């Protein structure tokens with residue numbers, strides 16, 4: 190399984206549960222990526238490893 194380095198920006202709609210890349214339907218893992226102003230919350234598809242930025246910051 191190859192983990193893609195690029196992080197796709199996602200605009201949250203009603204629900205973000207299905208991976209746009211591989212159609213995995215059971216939701217995402219999360220990780221925290223350090224940025225200039227704290228951390229970005231990154232969602233990771235457990236199946237294909239695609240990473241998504243939904244705009245959450247902490």
Ligand SMILES: [Zn+2]
Nearest residue numbers: 208211234237
């Ligand atoms: Zn996926």
